Amino acid sequence: xxxxxxxxxxxxxxxxxxxxxxxxxxxxxxxxxxxxxxxxxxxxxxxxxxxxxxxxxxxxxxxxxxxxxxxxxxxxxxxxxxxxxxxxxxxxxxxxxxxxxxxxxxxxxxxxxxxxxxxxxxxxxxxxxxxxxxxxxxxxxxxxxxxxxxxxxxxxxxxxxxxxxxxxxxxxxxxxxxxxxxxxxxxxxxxxxxxxxxxxxxxxxxxxxxxxxxxxxxxxxxxxxxxxxxxxxxxxxxxxxxxxxxxxxxxxxxxxxxxxxxxxxxxxxxxxxxxxxxxxxxxxxxxxxxxxxxxxxxxxxxxxxxxxxx
Amino acid sequence: xxxxxxxxxxxxxxxxxxxxxxxxxxxxxxxxxxxxxxxxxxxxxxxxxxxxxxxxxxxxxxxxxxxxxxxxxxxxxxxxxxxxxxxxxxxxxxxxxxxxxxxxxxxxxxxxxxxxxxxxxxxxxxxxxxxxxxxxxxxxxxxxxxxxxxxxxxxxxxxxxxxxxxxxxxxxxxxxxxxxxxxxxxxxxxxxxxxxxxxxxxxxxxxxxxxxxxxxxxxxxxxxxxxxxxxxxxxxxxxxxxxxxxxxxxxxxxxxxxxxxx
Numbered sequence: 175x176x177x178x179x180x181x182x183x184x185x186x187x188x189x190x191x192x193x194x195x196x197x198x199x200x201x202x203x204x205x206x207x208x209x210x211x212x213x214x215x216x217x218x219x220x221x222x223x224x225x226x227x228x229x230x231x232x233x234x235x236x237x238x239x240x241x242x243x244x245x246x247x248x249x250x251x252x253x254x255x256x257x258x259x260x261x262x263x264x265x266x267x268x269x270x271x272x273x274x275x276x277x278x279x280x281x282x283x284x285x286x287x288x289x290x291x292x293x294x295x296x297x298x299x300x301x302x303x304x305x306x307x308x309x310x311x312x313x314x315x316x317x318x319x320x321x322x323x324x325x326x327x328x329x330x331x332x333x334x335x336x337x338x339x340x341x342x343x344x345x346x347x348x349x350x351x352x353x354x355x356x357x358x359x360x361x362x363x364x365x366x367x368x369x370x371x372x373x374x375x376x377x378x379x380x381x382x383x384x385x386x387x388x389x390x391x392x393x394x395x396x397x398x399x400x401x402x403x404x405x406x407x408x409x410x411x412x413x414x415x416x417x418x419x420x421x422x423x424x425x426x427x428x429x430x431x432x433x434x435x436x437x438x439x440x441x442x443x444x445x446x447x448x449x450x451x452x453x454x455x456x457x458x459x460x461x462x463x464x465x466x467x468x469x470x471x472x473x474x475x476x477x478x479x480x481x482x483x484x
Numbered sequence: 485x486x487x488x489x490x491x492x493x494x495x496x497x498x499x500x501x502x503x504x505x506x507x508x509x510x511x512x513x514x515x516x517x518x519x520x521x522x523x524x525x526x527x528x529x530x531x532x533x534x535x536x537x538x539x540x541x542x543x544x545x546x547x548x549x550x551x552x553x554x555x556x557x558x559x560x561x562x563x564x565x566x567x568x569x570x571x572x573x574x575x576x577x578x579x580x581x582x583x584x585x586x587x588x589x590x591x592x593x594x595x596x597x598x599x600x601x602x603x604x605x606x607x608x609x610x611x612x613x614x615x616x617x618x619x620x621x622x623x624x625x626x627x628x629x630x631x632x633x634x635x636x637x638x639x640x641x642x643x644x645x646x647x648x649x650x651x652x653x654x655x656x657x658x659x660x661x662x663x664x665x666x667x668x669x670x671x672x673x674x675x676x677x678x679x680x681x682x683x684x685x686x687x688x689x690x691x692x693x694x695x696x697x698x699x700x701x702x703x704x705x706x707x708x709x710x711x712x713x714x715x716x717x718x719x720x721x722x723x724x725x726x727x728x729x730x731x732x733x734x735x736x737x738x739x740x741x742x743x744x745x746x
Contacts, residue, residue: 224593225592225593226589226592226593237494239494244496246496246497246498246595247494247495247496248494249496249593249594249595250494250495250496250497250595251494252593254593256586256589256590256593258586259585259586259587259589259590260585260586260587260590261587261590262510262514262587263585264513264514264517264518265510265513265514269510269513272506273506273507273510274594276499276502276503276506276507277499277503277594277595277596278497278499278594278595279497279595300517316590320594320595
């Protein structure tokens with residue numbers, strides 16, 4: 175049985191289609207990332223999985239259960255952290271964690287959990303007096319307070335400073351070792367790349383790629399780049415015949431070679447063979463950012479033309 | 485990645501009594517920490533009582549077998565005010581805030597049903613009303629020589645109906661108000677409109693006939709009249725009871741139809 179199974183999900187609000195067609199399945203114990211720009215349909219997908227929204231068509235299953243029909247059973251095993259959702263503003267951190275703990279049959283020890291998200295020193299402060307990052311950490315704690323078997327985390331490190339972000343990532347890694355399945359929504363490449371076993375890239379309401387981070391990068395067919403500097407004239411015929419090379423560009427003394435396979439070694443050997451002295455030789459492998467750009471046609475954080483996410 | 489061969493059976497475990505109590509406690513803290521919100525249902529009626537008390541309203545009404553203005557008019561009015569401010573102004577402002585800020589959405593993804601927050605708010609509102617009324621009654625009895633109602637059971641029954649009616653109007657406000665701020669505004673306007681036509685600022689007899697009649701059959705005026713009758717030991721007019729029942733029914737139906745959880 176899959177932890178999460180989404181099949182041909184389609185969600186429309188009036189004439190606006192938020193999700194066109196999303197199918198994915200998350201294995202138990204896996205950390206699965208959904209990556210996409212604001213407004214791509216990430217949160218809508220997650221809210222359908224959480225049972226907050228009813229799909230216009232298509233099906234959603236969490237541990238084999240329908241989040242609407244089997245609501246009470248799903249709620250026991252599903253922990254959800256929603257994007258931009260406030261809590262009782264006049265209650266303290268400790269009061270809130272205890273309140274939410276009381277809703278579940280099984281769950282974490284409130285004080286231990288507060289400690290794990292680094293809020294012990296703030297535990298008697300009211301929600302309204304916490305910083306954005308602290309509110310975010312509390313929100314993550316509440317998603318985990320019922321010891322869920324599946325956790326949905328929507329933009330979990332928004333508003334956190336780099337240190338707090340790493341602390342929360344460590345918490346998610348702990349979840350992995352506890353065997354908890356995590357569906358992680360993010361528009362932070364670093365977060366996705368570090369935590370996720372597999373990633374779905376959503377663009378304009380559709381999944382346009384689904385693979386491991388490494389698989390996405392190699393699947394984007396971007397190849398590698400070798401750059402080096404030469405002094406004096408450079409005859410690119412030295413490199414043209416190499417099977418690994420797909421293109422060579424010379425700009426002044428800067429040479430950029432694109433290709434695949436064992437590109438660096440092959441280029442180095444050819445240069446030695448041709449008595450060319452190259453300096454500052456660098457191998458550049460494409461990363462997830464490059465893959466995202468190649469797959470969607472725009473960079474991840476280029477939000478200029480997208481509307482606010484729901 | 486391990487695929488466990490034996491899956492623990494997933495069972496629904498609806499939150500028990502402890503969780504309900506935790507939610508009621510949470511709502512009580514929210515209400516108690518909202519000092520400004522507490523001032524109106526507790527402070528305003530006391531102020532009204534003191535103003536009437538020192539202006540010699542304990543004079544006996546002619547032909548009533550020893551009843552005072554305090555008993556027949558002021559106390560019923562004060563009790564109605566407490567219930568109305570809690571139900572029509574305070575409760576909807578909390579509910580609208582919970583909706584707008586996503587508290588209801590957050591609850592909706594836990595085993596606790598968001599509906600229970602409405603119940604918890606209602607419970608806390610009852611407690612708040614009872615405290616406000618107990619304080620006002622104590623003051624009236626101790627300082628201004630008032631007496632308990634001559635038909636105490638009728639008074640309790642009317643009090644319960646008044647709460648239902650006012651909370652239903654409050655739910656209607658929460659359901660129809662687009663934002664938390666507008667819910668406070670709408671609640672206050674409704675409260676003052678019902679209060680003004682229901683005798684809060686002086687006898688309804690001073691109002692134009694039409695307004696006086698409308699005011700009598702809005703829940704505020706009806707509650708004050710019915711409580712006054714219970715105080716005097718007279719029978720409560722059926723129309724006043726029907727008015728309270730009608731407000732309860734209409735408020736609940738509209739709220740059930742239009743209340744948005746997010």
